[in-house]
Amino acid sequence: MTVSAPPIEIEDLHKSFGELEVLRGVDLSVTTGEVICIIGPSGSGKSTLLRCVNLLEVPSAGRVLIEGYDITDPETDVDEVRAKIGMVFQQFNLFPHLTVLKNLTIAQRKVLGRATDEAISVAEAMLSRVGLADKRDEYPIRLSGGQQQRVAIARSLCMNPDMMLFDEPTSALDPELIDEVLDVMRALADEGMTMLIVTHEMRFAKQVADRVLFIDEGVIQEQGPPSDVLENPKNERTRRFLRAVEH
Amino acid sequence: MRRAEIRRRVIYVATIILLVVLAFTIDWQQLQQSFFQPDIIKAMFPDVILIGAKNTIIYTTLAFSFGLVLALFLALMKRSTIGPYRWFATGYIELFRGLPALITIILVAFGLPLALGIRIPGGTLGKGTLGLGLVAGAYMAETIRAGIEAVPRGQMEAARSLGMPKSTAMTYIILPQAFRIIIPPLTNELVLLIKDTSLLFVIGTTPLSKELTKFARDFMTSTQNATPLTVVAFMYLLITLPMTFLVQRLERKAGKGR
Ligand SMILES: Nc1ncnc2c1ncn2[C@@H]1O[C@H](COP(=O)(O)OP(=O)(O)O)[C@@H](O)[C@H]1O
Numbered sequence: 348m349t350v351s352a353p354p355i356e357i358e359d360l361h362k363s364f365g366e367l368e369v370l371r372g373v374d375l376s377v378t379t380g381e382v383i384c385i386i387g388p389s390g391s392g393k394s395t396l397l398r399c400v401n402l403l404e405v406p407s408a409g410r411v412l413i414e415g416y417d418i419t420d421p422e423t424d425v426d427e428v429r430a431k432i433g434m435v436f437q438q439f440n441l442f443p444h445l446t447v448l449k450n451l452t453i454a455q456r457k458v459l460g461r462a463t464d465e466a467i468s469v470a471e472a473m474l475s476r477v478g479l480a481d482k483r484d485e486y487p488i489r490l491s492g493g494q495q496q497r498v499a500i501a502r503s504l505c506m507n508p509d510m511m512l513f514d515e516p517t518s519a520l521d522p523e524l525i526d527e528v529l530d531v532m533r534a535l536a537d538e539g540m541t542m543l544i545v546t547h548e549m550r551f552a553k554q555v556a557d558r559v560l561f562i563d564e565g566v567i568q569e570q571g572p573p574s575d576v577l578e579n580p581k582n583e584r585t586r587r588f589l590r591a592v593e594h
Numbered sequence: 595m596r597r598a599e600i601r602r603r604v605i606y607v608a609t610i611i612l613l614v615v616l617a618f619t620i621d622w623q624q625l626q627q628s629f630f631q632p633d634i635i636k637a638m639f640p641d642v643i644l645i646g647a648k649n650t651i652i653y654t655t656l657a658f659s660f661g662l663v664l665a666l667f668l669a670l671m672k673r674s675t676i677g678p679y680r681w682f683a684t685g686y687i688e689l690f691r692g693l694p695a696l697i698t699i700i701l702v703a704f705g706l707p708l709a710l711g712i713r714i715p716g717g718t719l720g721k722g723t724l725g726l727g728l729v730a731g732a733y734m735a736e737t738i739r740a741g742i743e744a745v746p747r748g749q750m751e752a753a754r755s756l757g758m759p760k761s762t763a764m765t766y767i768i769l770p771q772a773f774r775i776i777i778p779p780l781t782n783e784l785v786l787l788i789k790d791t792s793l794l795f796v797i798g799t800t801p802l803s804k805e806l807t808k809f810a811r812d813f814m815t816s817t818q819n820a821t822p823l824t825v826v827a828f829m830y831l832l833i834t835l836p837m838t839f840l841v842q843r844l845e846r847k848a849g850k851g852r
């Protein structure tokens with residue numbers, strides 16, 4: 348791996364589900380520490396793009412390079428690559444049969460081979476970071492949506508990821524719980540985490556994003572700093588989309 | 595509303611009349627002599643428990659354990675991306691669910707030794723456990739598969755995105771949740787299996803390896819009386835009824851939890 352290899356590099360990515368062509372040629376290069384917000388109408392392929400980055404979906408054509416490694420190459424150890432990429436889901440996907448602490452230690456122990464003591468101290472540190480140190484022995488069902496999502500973020504952080512993917516992390520939350528999750532994400536961005544975030548929170552995107560991508564019909568229609576894309580969009584589709592979400 | 599009420603009363607009255615008629619026509623003396631002879635009941639104890647019930651429980655436990663392991667492999671094979679694994683699992687499951695359990699038991703106990711010269715070790719215990727387990731495995735495979743599929747897809751995705759290989763995710767994330775979901779149906783399978791051990795009387799047993807049904811039959815032959823049947827019927831109920839209640843409780847609890 349060369350030092351200069353960008354965390355994520357996507358070349359001419361295509362993805363079809365049967366007849367349906369969801370991604371029709373996406374190119375994207377993400378630099379270290381960059382925070383990218385992805386916006387676009389529902390069904391435009393935002394989730395699919397994110398899921399192709401850690402191979403939850405297998406691309407139909409094109410290449411995805413993670414830190415220089417082509418993960419679409421059958422020779423690549425996908426599990427090793429995935430451990431470097433944190434993923435946060437709209438539905439949290441905490442493991443309901445495990446306590447918060449076990450949610451955070453299981454992959455450390457089974458994937459990274461950390462000793463239990465070490466895994467626990469890492470988990471406790473990450474829980475403090477998201478402000479939930481006192482919830483370590485609770486089961487996920489006992490937590491609010493906002494707390495569950497913060498635990499999910501902490502769970503990813505325990506693996507020391509080099510980058511994080513967020514797929515609408517606040518869309519399943521009651522409005523009053525959104526900010527506690529966004530605050531955690533904002534802190535992560537400030538610390539220099541490389542982040543790819545699918546979101547409908549335009550105010551958050553304006554504050555935090557280095558770059559905003561507008562995706563529609565499976566291609567990036569427009570991209571640039573938030574001040575351009577969100578405040579002075581050039582593309583007619585972008586303008587129409589932003590008008591629609593603002594009302 | 596009114597007609598339903600009338601119909602219900604007619605049924606109640608008819609039932610009472612039937613019971614009264616039965617009470618007068620039945621020869622109670624005869625009934626008691628055939629099914630409830632105190633001497634025979636006394637003679638059956640303690641062997642009915644120390645041999646019959648004990649063996650029934652041993653056969654059930656072993657066949658269930660073997661069947662469960664087999665079922666787990668079959669369920670995973672049935673979900674495999676590798677074609678031949680899937681075909682084998684499907685073929686196996688359909689075959690052993692399609693055949694009467696008695697045929698499988700006879701096949702294992704007599705068919706295999708005759709046809710291939712294979713002797714199943716362990717006597718009745720070996721043959722019985724193998725025959726019953728092969729059948730139970732086929733049924734439980736479908737139960738386990740349903741359990742795995744009832745775990746939300748996001749669980750596997752979250753586990754994989756943390757870097758867990760598929761087998762690790764299965765072992766620590768998916769299967770523990772799947773088994774929690776299928777405890778009630780698995781307990782049902784266990785109850786069915788307890789009753790199916792009665793089929794083992796066909797393989798012929800030594801005095802010490804008789805299960806409840808064989809025990810009762812032999813006692814019936816020697817006493818020329820049906821009382822032994824009554825006794826083992828009670829024995830079966832004593833084992834199965836608490837389990838059936840347990841299943842109902844578990845199902846109610848699961849219904850509430852979700
Ligand atoms: N596994 C799948 N099988 C079939 N179609 C899918 C699958 N995943 C997504 N799609 C379809 O692909 C399109 C894009 O989905 P998605 O990437 O989830 O959009 P977005 O996240 O932008 O709302 C949608 O029409 C969706 O129905």
Ligand SMILES: [Mg+2]
Pocket residue numbers: 393394395514515
């Ligand atoms: Mg989506």
